[in-house]
Amino acid sequence: MDGWHFLLFASALRYVVPVSTQDLGEALTALRRFPQLPEKQVLRATLIHRSQESNAFELVWQAVFNQASPEEEKEEGQKGDPGSSSAQAPGPGGLGQGRGSGGVSLSAGRPSLAKVRALLAGWSRTVPEVALEETVKQLLGEAGAHTWLNAQELAFSRGQTTADDFEEARNHLESLAEALRRELKIRNIELDNSWESLRRESWQHKPLLGLTAEERTLVQTAIRQWGRRLAVRPGWRFSPARRGTLDLLATVREASRNDGRAFHLHYHRRLPRIPELVVLCDVSNSVAPYAEFLLFLVARLRANFRRVRLFFFIDTLWDVPAEIWDNDLQDLSPAIETWSSKASSGFSDYGQVFRQVAENVLPEISALSTLLILGDGKNNFRPAQAEYLAEIEQNVRGILWLNPLNPPEWLERDNALSSYRPYCKGVYRCRTVQDLHLIARALLR
Amino acid sequence: MWHSPVALLEALAEEGYLLDEEPATTLFLALALEKPCLIEGPAGVGKTQLALALARAAGRRLLRLQCYEGLDTAKALYDWDYAKQLLRLQAAKTENWEAIKTDLFGPEFLLARPLLQAIRASEPVLLLIDELDKSDEEFESFLLELLAEFQVTIPELGTIKAKHKPVVILTSNNARDFSDALRRRCVNLNLAYPTLEREVAILRRQCPEVTENLLDDVAEFVAKVRKLPLRKLPSVSESLDFARALHALHQKQLVLDQLAGTLAVLLKYPKDLAKLEERLQQWQTEAARTAEVT
16 A cells, blocks of 8 residues: 555545544554555554444445455355355245236346446436435345345245345345445545545434444443433522522612612522423434434433423324333334324324323423423424414423424425424434434533 | 464464454554554453463463452552551651651552552563443543553652553453543454354364264354344353253254253343244244255
């Protein structure tokens, strides 16, 4: 590796991973001292300090050196390995078998990365972040991957293949999708002629929706740490007292009221503020993945609140019992699914939900409560009924709204957030782990 | 110490520890660059065993610090021998106080804990800081000086620099994440579950009394179990126990419908056991169907 490529790689990697000058010095030392070792491995060992950063490393490596991705290497390896059953196995169910009424042949071959990549020949448009998953799905579809997986599933349900084979097929498709994602990101970099889009690959700036399993663990660990730190840093309030520090504001206020004739010193004392928290969480499909992280955060901060109540909603409200969300939220997803399939249409209706809160919940909660709403504000063109949120605002300490969408999307036609915004003390974007960190601080302020 | 990753691999293999080439290269680079190596991975993949084997292979004395919540410098670095200091005071009532005062906080009254022992050791040592993720963040910050400079500072005595740079191995089960500062000072080695071939080799080496057929079956079975969505996947040490358990039941090969009672050796949570038993039935059905076809 020459100096130019080394610097190019280091500067690109710095968009995603923190790389210090000392790291670079050590990488250079290692490359110089051990020229016989694979350069990629030397750089990975010296520059990557978290296993969760490996994907980003792979992406940058592939973008800079245009070398085979791990998926390609694996595929190549399988081609050369005559004993590899997965590379050469015919489609399940036997060649030429129909699929009943659908008439789709089971003989469709196992989709390879080369086949999928061939679809990208002559690709000349950048794919925005929001459209990435859709594009990957579409390309996989064009390569016949979905049909192939359906055939595998059918064969499995007929007992023609084993559960392990079906699992392997799903994993194969997932690894193809991952390779394709990486390929599209590299095309974006080339077309933009800029590394800037790499920044979104850092787990701290990545949308929570697109985190890998490893990154999810990392985010949860980070949230647990903030929880611990914030738990020992309570908010404060001042209470009037006979002794304590001088309350200058109250003293001056009273003096000015009496034209300075009566002058009484007022004192106050600082007390820890232990507020109540009411969480309203939209669990419709578009918001549910973000809800998981927010609830994880709230659960870690419970010690800072006198009382926490949690409500899920789509178009009706569900008062979630403490025992369901008290633990590590593992049982929450099935519970949400069961509830939403039984009691909801699946389309969010904020107006209806705020009416239910105003009528049924408001009498039960303290005026010192903070109401935290997690939702994208998409009301499916139903009436906003903002008057109910106004009523709620009159009876609580404040309303904070967390929105997983980017701010320009808050103004879209089917989004009712602009009607609700005047009644909120703060509206925050809640899309990345960085956003969550700011929210955690705002909550305890 | 070793001139190449392959030489390191062979030395570890001689000590009974089998490692793949990629992690061996990372470990080799950590040793060559004289940097601490932070080994991460799920419980039971052999992180601590790797450190122990490395100490044996390098012929270094092992100093081990087991981390836990609440671990502080008094347990990890040094403490003053208060009883001895009291005795010294009682024995020297007539002496000059200024002299005693200085003397009381001298090396004679210092109790060296593992970290200080590693720094002051007159021979090369290997310092294993085990399960660092169990310790508090304060302790992690305290380690930074040691990991970067191989020195510690004791207020009463000043800075003590290592005579011989110790090989430092830190292990973590990822119960919590570490700060960037700590990670930057280490070479990160992520140890995953071994491949099927590697696990067979490990089992054969560790359980020579068990038949090869049974060991192959066990490795294959465990690899399948690891693909299930379980809370705690079976580790290498549990594979070993499982193989020994089946051997104790005089089994020559793994038979799916004769596993009743043995699965608890492999999995530790009731929910995981229930999931595996359910999948086991499915595997049995599939095996029966395959047998019918053939």
